[in-house]
Amino acid sequence: MKTTLHTDWTVGDICKGFVYDQNENKGLFGLNGQLVIQPEYQRNYIYGDGKRDVAVVESLLKGYPLGLIYFVKNEDGKYEVLDGQQRITSFGRFVNNTWRFAVTINEKPYYIDSLNPDQKKRIVDAPLTIYVCEGEPSEIQEWFKTINMQGVPLVDQELRNASYHGTFVTLARAEFSNTGNAKMNRWKTYVSGDPKRQAILERALDWVSDGNIEDYMAAHRNDDKIAELTNHFNTVIDWVGAVFSYVGDELRGVEWGRLYRQYHSKAYSRDEVAKRVDELLDDSQVANKKGVFEYILGGEQDKSLLHVRVFDEKTKRAVYNRQTKEAKEKGASNCPLCAIGHDSNCKKIYQLKEMDADHVTAWSKGGATDASNCQMLCKTHNRAKGNR
Numbered sequence: 201m202k203t204t205l206h207t208d209w210t211v212g213d214i215c216k217g218f219v220y221d222q223n224e225n226k227g228l229f230g231l232n233g234q235l236v237i238q239p240e241y242q243r244n245y246i247y248g249d250g251k252r253d254v255a256v257v258e259s260l261l262k263g264y265p266l267g268l269i270y271f272v273k274n275e276d277g278k279y280e281v282l283d284g285q286q287r288i289t290s291f292g293r294f295v296n297n298t299w300r301f302a303v304t305i306n307e308k309p310y311y312i313d314s315l316n317p318d319q320k321k322r323i324v325d326a327p328l329t330i331y332v333c334e335g336e337p338s339e340i341q342e343w344f345k346t347i348n349m350q351g352v353p354l355v356d357q358e359l360r361n362a363s364y365h366g367t368f369v370t371l372a373r374a375e376f377s378n379t380g381n382a383k384m385n386r387w388k389t390y391v392s393g394d395p396k397r398q399a400i401l402e403r404a405l406d407w408v409s410d411g412n413i414e415d416y417m418a419a420h421r422n423d424d425k426i427a428e429l430t431n432h433f434n435t436v437i438d439w440v441g442a443v444f445s446y447v448g449d450e451l452r453g454v455e456w457g458r459l460y461r462q463y464h465s466k467a468y469s470r471d472e473v474a475k476r477v478d479e480l481l482d483d484s485q486v487a488n489k490k491g492v493f494e495y496i497l498g499g500e501q502d503k504s505l506l507h508v509r510v511f512d513e514k515t516k517r518a519v520y521n522r523q524t525k526e527a528k529e530k531g532a533s534n535c536p537l538c539a540i541g542h543d544s545n546c547k548k549i550y551q552l553k554e555m556d557a558d559h560v561t562a563w564s565k566g567g568a569t570d571a572s573n574c575q576m577l578c579k580t581h582n583r584a585k586g587n588r
């Protein structure tokens with residue numbers, strides 16, 4: 201990868217032909233059409249409150265440097281902003297008369313055309329420090345990671361969008377990263393994370409590719425449609441909505457793509473499912489509420505999904521002490537199952553660390569997780585009982 205330092209471009213140069221998209225609050229082009237300010241892989245313009253826009257212009261007025269800016273030079277000789285898009289959009293808007301905003305000097309608002317000529321010149325002629333980078337997508341991705349360690353770190357999907365930028369990413373972002381999309385609220389019921397930070401797009405790609413996001417993006421990089429991606433995503437969401445009438449927060453972030461693959465050909469009674477969801481979400485012993493959905497889809501076999509509460513150390517010790525005292529009085533083992541056996545263990549007194557706590561009445565049959573439903577068993581018997 202080649203990097204070149206440019207110190208000859210000024211704020212005024214970058215602002216030539218500046219175009220701003222007011223609907224999406226982002227700068228689009230500059231440098232006389234030679235610069236793409238918001239390439240498709242960039243995060244959205246996030247100086248939403250306007251304060252940082254003003255701070256950028258105030259820095260220029262005071263002659264402060266804006267910090268390093270990074271461009272990527274493409275094969276066609278044009279540039280894309282790799283880092284610095286927000287700063288460029290701020291000064292571009294201020295300098296351009298159409299999308300300008302005011303800065304406050306001595307408590308009075310000033311627009312670009314109400315500044316005195318010296319002040320205006322100070323902004324427009326401010327030099328910028330710009331590194332231009334040329335190289336393979338993987339090299340640029342690696343570099344992108346490094347330069348972004350100083351600011352808000354980029355998430356994996358933002359980096360992937362950078363590596364595989366092209367028509368497919370542009371279309372996919374327009375669908376899945378657009379908070380104005382009418383389907384967004386429904387999607388956010390099932391998918392966690394910020395759509396602007398590519399969380400919905402990442403899940404859509406994850407589901408359609410069965411976890412092989414990068415392979416999928418590489419294979420489809422130059423596609424001019426995203427029908428497979430949108431169809432698969434909507435199919436999964438519709439399936440979840442058809443099986444589960446429940447719409448609470450616990451649904452969000454469940455691995456629906458995997459569960460769809462595993463269970464979509466099984467038939468479920470929506471009413472029966474709804475009843476079990478209510479019961480299990482209500483069960484104070486179920487610690488992992490997000491596991492309830494997979495547990496039900498799998499026919500209520502895999503209890504480990506629920507993280508059913510376990511007995512605490514204090515309860516185990518109290519039950520152990522009571523059991524051991526009674527066993528010693530009777531001259532029998534303190535493991536009740538060993539005590540009724542006929543082998544050499546029938547009189548064995550186990551230490552606490554050699555025993556495990558067991559629900560006398562199983563949790564699935566309504567047994568509580570408290571001392572009244574706890575018995576200590578030797579590890580062998582506990583394992584045998586757990587496997588039944």
Ligand SMILES: [Zn+2]
Nearest residue numbers: 535538578581
């Ligand atoms: Zn035993």
